[in-house]
Amino acid sequence: MMTVVNLQKVLGTDAADITLINKNEYHYESTWLHEAAAGTLLSDQVRYDIKDVIDSVKTKFVQATVEAIDVAGKKVTTDNGVFTYDYLVIALGFEGETFGIPGLDKYALSIANVKAARYIREHIEFQFANWSTDSVKDDSRLTIVVGGAGFTGIEFLGELANRVPELCKEFDVPREKVRIVCVEAAPMVLPGFDPELVSYAVGKLESKGIEFSIGTPVVEATPEGVNIKKGEDHFEFIKAGTVVWAAGIRGNRLIEESGIENMRARVKVDKDLTVPGSDNVFVIGDCALMINEETNRPYPPTAQIAMQQGEATAKNIAELIKDGETTEFVPDLKGTVCSLGDDDAIGVVFGKKVTGKRASFMKKMIDNRALYMVGGPSLVMKKGKFNVLK
Amino acid sequence: MMTVVNLQKVLGTDAADITLINKNEYHYESTWLHEAAAGTLLSDQVRYDIKDVIDSVKTKFVQATVEAIDVAGKKVTTDNGVFTYDYLVIALGFEGETFGIPGLDKYALSIANVKAARYIREHIEFQFANWSTDSVKDDSRLTIVVGGAGFTGIEFLGELANRVPELCKEFDVPREKVRIVCVEAAPMVLPGFDPELVSYAVGKLESKGIEFSIGTPVVEATPEGVNIKKGEDHFEFIKAGTVVWAAGIRGNRLIEESGIENMRARVKVDKDLTVPGSDNVFVIGDCALMINEETNRPYPPTAQIAMQQGEATAKNIAELIKDGETTEFVPDLKGTVCSLGDDDAIGVVFGKKVTGKRASFMKKMIDNRALYMVGGPSLVMKKGKFNVLK
Numbered sequence: 001m002m003t004v005v006n007l008q009k010v011l012g013t014d015a016a017d018i019t020l021i022n023k024n025e026y027h028y029e030s031t032w033l034h035e036a037a038a039g040t041l042l043s044d045q046v047r048y049d050i051k052d053v054i055d056s057v058k059t060k061f062v063q064a065t066v067e068a069i070d071v072a073g074k075k076v077t078t079d080n081g082v083f084t085y086d087y088l089v090i091a092l093g094f095e096g097e098t099f100g101i102p103g104l105d106k107y108a109l110s111i112a113n114v115k116a117a118r119y120i121r122e123h124i125e126f127q128f129a130n131w132s133t134d135s136v137k138d139d140s141r142l143t144i145v146v147g148g149a150g151f152t153g154i155e156f157l158g159e160l161a162n163r164v165p166e167l168c169k170e171f172d173v174p175r176e177k178v179r180i181v182c183v184e185a186a187p188m189v190l191p192g193f194d195p196e197l198v199s200y201a202v203g204k205l206e207s208k209g210i211e212f213s214i215g216t217p218v219v220e221a222t223p224e225g226v227n228i229k230k231g232e233d234h235f236e237f238i239k240a241g242t243v244v245w246a247a248g249i250r251g252n253r254l255i256e257e258s259g260i261e262n263m264r265a266r267v268k269v270d271k272d273l274t275v276p277g278s279d280n281v282f283v284i285g286d287c288a289l290m291i292n293e294e295t296n297r298p299y300p301p302t303a304q305i306a307m308q309q310g311e312a313t314a315k316n317i318a319e320l321i322k323d324g325e326t327t328e329f330v331p332d333l334k335g336t337v338c339s340l341g342d343d344d345a346i347g348v349v350f351g352k353k354v355t356g357k358r359a360s361f362m363k364k365m366i367d368n369r370a371l372y373m374v375g376g377p378s379l380v381m382k383k384g385k386f387n388v389l390k
Numbered sequence: 391m392m393t394v395v396n397l398q399k400v401l402g403t404d405a406a407d408i409t410l411i412n413k414n415e416y417h418y419e420s421t422w423l424h425e426a427a428a429g430t431l432l433s434d435q436v437r438y439d440i441k442d443v444i445d446s447v448k449t450k451f452v453q454a455t456v457e458a459i460d461v462a463g464k465k466v467t468t469d470n471g472v473f474t475y476d477y478l479v480i481a482l483g484f485e486g487e488t489f490g491i492p493g494l495d496k497y498a499l500s501i502a503n504v505k506a507a508r509y510i511r512e513h514i515e516f517q518f519a520n521w522s523t524d525s526v527k528d529d530s531r532l533t534i535v536v537g538g539a540g541f542t543g544i545e546f547l548g549e550l551a552n553r554v555p556e557l558c559k560e561f562d563v564p565r566e567k568v569r570i571v572c573v574e575a576a577p578m579v580l581p582g583f584d585p586e587l588v589s590y591a592v593g594k595l596e597s598k599g600i601e602f603s604i605g606t607p608v609v610e611a612t613p614e615g616v617n618i619k620k621g622e623d624h625f626e627f628i629k630a631g632t633v634v635w636a637a638g639i640r641g642n643r644l645i646e647e648s649g650i651e652n653m654r655a656r657v658k659v660d661k662d663l664t665v666p667g668s669d670n671v672f673v674i675g676d677c678a679l680m681i682n683e684e685t686n687r688p689y690p691p692t693a694q695i696a697m698q699q700g701e702a703t704a705k706n707i708a709e710l711i712k713d714g715e716t717t718e719f720v721p722d723l724k725g726t727v728c729s730l731g732d733d734d735a736i737g738v739v740f741g742k743k744v745t746g747k748r749a750s751f752m753k754k755m756i757d758n759r760a761l762y763m764v765g766g767p768s769l770v771m772k773k774g775k776f777n778v779l780k
Binding site for chain 1 (some may be wrong): 432433505506508509512513515517518519520522523560561562636697722
């Protein structure tokens with residue numbers, strides 16, 4: 001979306017034919033999906049119609065599912081026709097990664113897209129409705145296991161912590177019957193975050209009844225729950241009506257099938273975000289792998305960087321069309337805020353640590369800014385987050 | 391509730407010990423349950439806390455499930471103790487009647503109480519969420535069969551007709567994929583209603599995509615749907631993800647187990663609403679059978695009559711306590727309005743036929759009046775229906 005909107009700005013009307021191909025008629029904010037999954041935001045609020053945002057004179061929108069990318073043949077095959085190109089931008093987003101753990105693909109739910117997110121919401125509500133009408137009550141119906149204490153896992157837990165008391169009221173379920181357990185393989189929560197902030201987050205979530213099981217990998221998922229490894233020969237089975245897997249993302253499998261060199265479907269791009277050896281193909285967002293030379297580690301796949309990449313790529317394509325040179329992309333990291341529900345958050349913004357309502361306010365401003373960058377004030381009015389001062 | 395509230399009014403503080411026994415801490419408006427089942431009203435809006443309404447100085451409230459009624463021994467056994475009485479009012483309400491049709495008990499959902507109603511709402515939403523994420527889509531997931539074209543069936547269909555377009559929007563389901571079929575054994579819709587009004591109702595519901603299959607009894611329900619009889623040797627199976635049975639009510643089974651003479655758990659009461667031979671036991675509401683001598687047919691089990699019975703019973707008990715005589719109960723029939731969703735209805739009120747928004751307005755006034763009679767203006771403010779002028 002950022003590439004298209006910026007191409008529309010920097011290119012004259014006849015300078016190029018812009019085609020946007022997307023599976024759905026809508027775009028969704030993938031960083032907001034955890035809210036739709038918890039049920040704290042209606043799924044329609046995390047997406048917007050692409051036609052409301054793009055300039056249909058300058059850009060042709062094709063609703064189609066991409067089936068194959070042929071870099072050598074310069075063509076993209078979809079379920080709605082084959083498209084050739086001079087320049088290609090691959091911005092296919094993430095897929096869940098289950099690391100080959102048996103049963104996860106089948107029995108765990110993943111916050112993968114709008115449909116999957118609202119399925120999780122309905123699944124949880126249905127468990128509550130069933131428990132309420134069951135004559136013999138199995139409390140494990142009300143146990144929710146969240147696999148992963150990374151960014152998505154923690155943000156989802158924050159929403160759940162606020163949502164569960166509402167569900168308990170609606171379905172006459174005593175709060176103490178509901179277990180929410182976060183299971184993480186790594187020995188820490190929110191790796192990369194400041195320890196003081198992590199401690200704040202864990203404390204807040206624990207005070208709302210979230211349990212943490214850290215350093216305990218999930219070794220198997222079954223229809224009944226998950227088996228976790230608690231020690232060398234010590235395993236524990238957590239019986240759970242709902243298992244949500246939020247512990248790992250990878251790039252899109254179409255990249256693996258395209259023959260482009262990749263690592264878990266992510267392409268280690270050149271400095272101008274092009275594919276090594278294909279200077280007319282850009283990869284941005286979750287499918288791009290970029291090394292931070294200061295730390296010699298990859299940049300995390302964040303919306304902040306993805307949006308900057310989109311803007312930079314539009315400028316680079318405009319230069320290439322004029323036979324100019326591309327410019328190196330350098331991320332401008334303003335900070336990161338991890339929400340803990342509607343009313344709380346932790347983060348580092350412009351080098352300063354923030355928590356609580358102030359951090360939550362900033363998070364909403366960041367979310368609104370992302371809408372503004374693509375769709376201007378009218379999109380912010382329609383889909384923005386305004387409950388910022390309560 | 392009406393008996394208790396009126397006993398509180400007509401009895402002095404020390405004239406009697408009033409005990410109210412109810413399964414839940416709340417009372418629900420059973421005539422509103424179809425709205426909670428369709429999801430057009432939150433389940434909390436169809437109920438209120440009993441403690442908010444009764445006078446705890448005059449009435450002792452016991453939350454307990456009645457397990458047996460012993461008229462000879464003058465005692466009521468519950469899961470929370472045994473209670474003796476001088477006067478007993480049985481107001482246990484209705485149960486669903488499946489007429490022994492195989493599979494209905496197991497595979498059809500019934501709008502029986504608050505829990506069952508919200509289960510139906512969640513079940514339907516879950517079907518939509520599943521259809522949306524299913525890779526191979528079975529449209530019968532989106533088929534809803536409603537058994538019964540009586541009052542409850544039609545009112546539920548009216549809500550569904552308005553709710554389904556909202557669900558289609560929320561879950562990205564094309565409206566034409568959703569089938570709503572009303573199956574009725576009798577050869578008519580809303581028996582006892584004016585044919586002109588019935589025709590209006592059927593026309594309106596059909597225009598919103600409801601199908602009617604009239605004069606076609608359900609002969610079996612299975613996990614996959616229902617089998618209906620369309621002719622002498624002609625059956626048709628309707629595959630459906632949701633089957634709601636709204637075609638018949640009976641009194642409470644505790645009456646059958648009590649040894650009181652009854653017909654389908656309803657007691658043919660004396661003119662003062664007492665049980666023949668037990669002049670200290672009153673039966674009112676859905677468990678009472680009263681013959682209308684003008685038509686020589688039973689009065690229908692309506693809220694209007696039940697509420698009047700409650701008031702009359704309070705007065706009669708107050709008389710008996712003073713060694714006075716009971717008075718014959720004569721229903722004062724003001725009319726009947728059957729809603730067709732939030733914005734439409736049909737009815738006869740004070741002898742005049744009404745339809746459309748005007749009838750819908752009257753229906754809401756009737757609903758609000760029922761709250762007012764029990765809980766006064768404060769209950770109307772909390773739970774009343776005010777979207778009357780849109």
